[in-house]
Amino acid sequence: MESVCTPRETSGANLAELERTYRERYPDLLRAATAISGSAESGRDAVHDAFVSLIRARKTYRQDGHLDAWVWAAVVNAARRETRRRSSLPLAEESLNGSAPHAEDGGGQDAVRAAISRLPERQKLALFLRYYADLDYAAIAEALGTAPGTIAAAIYAAHKTLRRALQEVETNV
Amino acid sequence: MFDPTIANVLDELYPRAGEKHGDWDRVVADASSRRRLRLFRTRSRRGRIVLALAVVAALSVLTVVPALAVSKNWWSLRPSAPNPTSPVVVAINPRIDDSWALVAYMSSDIVCYSLTPFGVSNFDATGGCGTGELGEPNLPEPGATYLTTAGFAVGPATLDVATVEAELGDGSTVQATITTAPKALGAPLRFYVAEFPATVKLTQIIGKDSEGRVIGTISVPDFSAMSRRSTH
Numbered sequence: 001m002e003s004v005c006t007p008r009e010t011s012g013a014n015l016a017e018l019e020r021t022y023r024e025r026y027p028d029l030l031r032a033a034t035a036i037s038g039s040a041e042s043g044r045d046a047v048h049d050a051f052v053s054l055i056r057a058r059k060t061y062r063q064d065g066h067l068d069a070w071v072w073a074a075v076v077n078a079a080r081r082e083t084r085r086r087s088s089l090p091l092a093e094e095s096l097n098g099s100a101p102h103a104e105d106g107g108g109q110d111a112v113r114a115a116i117s118r119l120p121e122r123q124k125l126a127l128f129l130r131y132y133a134d135l136d137y138a139a140i141a142e143a144l145g146t147a148p149g150t151i152a153a154a155i156y157a158a159h160k161t162l163r164r165a166l167q168e169v170e171t172n173v
Numbered sequence: 174m175f176d177p178t179i180a181n182v183l184d185e186l187y188p189r190a191g192e193k194h195g196d197w198d199r200v201v202a203d204a205s206s207r208r209r210l211r212l213f214r215t216r217s218r219r220g221r222i223v224l225a226l227a228v229v230a231a232l233s234v235l236t237v238v239p240a241l242a243v244s245k246n247w248w249s250l251r252p253s254a255p256n257p258t259s260p261v262v263v264a265i266n267p268r269i270d271d272s273w274a275l276v277a278y279m280s281s282d283i284v285c286y287s288l289t290p291f292g293v294s295n296f297d298a299t300g301g302c303g304t305g306e307l308g309e310p311n312l313p314e315p316g317a318t319y320l321t322t323a324g325f326a327v328g329p330a331t332l333d334v335a336t337v338e339a340e341l342g343d344g345s346t347v348q349a350t351i352t353t354a355p356k357a358l359g360a361p362l363r364f365y366v367a368e369f370p371a372t373v374k375l376t377q378i379i380g381k382d383s384e385g386r387v388i389g390t391i392s393v394p395d396f397s398a399m400s401r402r403s404t405h
Contacts, residue, residue, distance in 0.1 A: 019197055026195045035187045044192075048200055048356075055204035112182050130175070131183045162179050 014058040014067075021071050022051055025133075029075050032132040036079035036125065043079065050078035069142035072133065076125060076143060115165035123158040126151050196332075202355040263364050264352045275327065275352075275366060279359045288320065288327045288366065297322045306362060307380040308334040308389040319378060319391055324371035326378060326393075329354075330363045333388055334380040339367035342374035349378075 022029075026047070033050075034043030054074050116124060122144070129140045137155075141148040260278040263286070277286035280302060287300030299322040305312045308331035312318055319328030326339055330351065337349035349367035354360065369375065380389040 015201075022195060022197055022200070027190050027193055030190050030192060030195070031187055034190075035183075040190075044195075047195060048203070051195075051200045052204045055201065113186060116186070127179075127183075131180055132187065159176055159179060162182070163176075166178065166182065 015055065017067055018051065018054055018058065018071070021067060025071075028133045029071075032072075032128050033075050033079040033082075035128045035132055036076060037082035042082040046078040046082045047075055049081075050074040053078070066139065066142060068135075069139055072129065072135065072139070072143035073145070076129070111169050112162065112165055115162055119158055119161060120154075122146075122150075123154045123161075126154040127158045130155055196353065198353040199356060202353055203357065205355075259357070261355050261357045263354050263358070264350070264366065266350075266366075271368075273325075273366075275364055277329075277354060277358055277362075277364065284329050284358075284360060284362060286320070286327065286329065286364065288322070288325055299325070299327070303329065306331050307337065307365070307378060307391060308382075312389065312391065319393075321375060321393070324369055326365075326367040326369075326375050328365060328378070328391075330365055330380050330389070332361050332363060333382050334363055334365075335383040336381045336385075337365035337367065338379045338381070339369055339375055340377040340379065341369055342376050345373075 029047045029050075030040075030043050032043075033046040034040050037043050037046050050071070051074075054071060116127070119127070125144060126140055129135045129143060130137075135143065137148040137151045141151045144151070260276050262274060263277050264275045266273050273288055273290050275286065275288050277284060279285070283302045283304055284306075285300070285302035287298060289298045289300075299320045301320055303318050305318040306329040307318065319326055321327075326349070330337060332353070334351070337351055339347045339349055341347065347367050347369045349365040351363050351365045354362045354364060365378075365380075367375075367378070374395065375393045376395075377393060378391040379387055382388050
């Protein structure tokens with residue numbers, strides 16, 4: 001019975017690399033996908049669907065590229081698809097642990113949440129990949145298909161907007 | 174550029190998940206569910222024949238099982254029952270001397286499944302529908318939760334079930350093969366297949382979680398003793 005297998009191809013270095021990436025980075029992948037798609041459930045689906053696509057397309061992977069960037073690009077795209085599929089806005093009510101926004105924070109978190117949701121998409125994606133996935137600018141640029149300088153500018157602009165939102169919250173408190 | 178204040182704000186918005194692991198087996202199963210079609214083009218001639226036999230065998234069972242079901246008046250195939258999802262291949266044992274295919278589909282919230290031999294395997298196919306899974310609390314009637322044929326026990330289990338053991342009448346225990354159903358099935362399930370000597374009786378099916386805790390048992394009635402009693 002040891003030879004029983006699901007109907008799949010089990011050989012191939014890329015499959016092993018993908019599995020390792022999935023297992024090692026799953027919490028970060030889920031967190032970023034949740035932030036982009038706006039719900040834990042959508043985030044989970046996005047990571048799942050991304051890896052299904054990656055396994056199916058693994059023979060097209062170019063060895064000269066970075067596997068991490070390829071994976072992150074797929075997860076970001078899947079999460080964006082989930083966002084479009086959902087009728088509600090990204091960064092809506094549900095957080096990763098399923099709780100509603102905290103009432104005791106005086107609406108500060110809501111204000112920041114609203115500020116993030118208003119960021120241009122590129123800034124938002126760059127911000128999430130920087131903070132939730134801990135990627136550097138080069139890796140973010142590769143995942144989003146743009147230049148590192150563009151990412152640096154996007155994150156700078158996002159920081160500026162968020163700092164302003166935080167200051168406003170502090171002023172109102 | 175990394176701003177600690179913004180990092181804290183983002184941490185509060187989306188805290189690190191408690192989930193440390195995804196379900197890689199399910200990812201692979203879903204990725205391969207479409208790949209099956211490609212195998213006919215890419216495999217060797219022998220491989221294509223084996224796969225074709227598997228599909229034919231599976232389709233045969235899916236024809237025979239509904240016919241049986243209709244004759245036994247299974248509710249899931251009555252005109253009022255919802256249409257089932259497409260059958261999906263859950264697992265294939267490719268061993269040439271012991272080859273079988275496990276096929277399943279959903280009919281409403283009832284899971285139907287069959288174990289079919291192909292190639293030179295020579296055991297009776299078995300198939301049916303059930304309303305419960307190993308690992309589920311308060312399992313309904315045990316007979317509806319598994320199938321058995323000479324030397325095999327097969328059935329669905331919840332995702333919590335990590336290992337399944339089959340206890341036999343001679344006191345021995347057999348470890349079952351367990352596999353996660355592809356997403357295409359439409360239900361988050363695993364399936365176990367226990368193979369044991371056809372001459373030995375199956376007495377109990379035990380499901381355990383990843384920590385080794387027993388989370389479900391099915392006691393298998395001694396059908397031969399029951400039939401002996403009924404003839405006396």
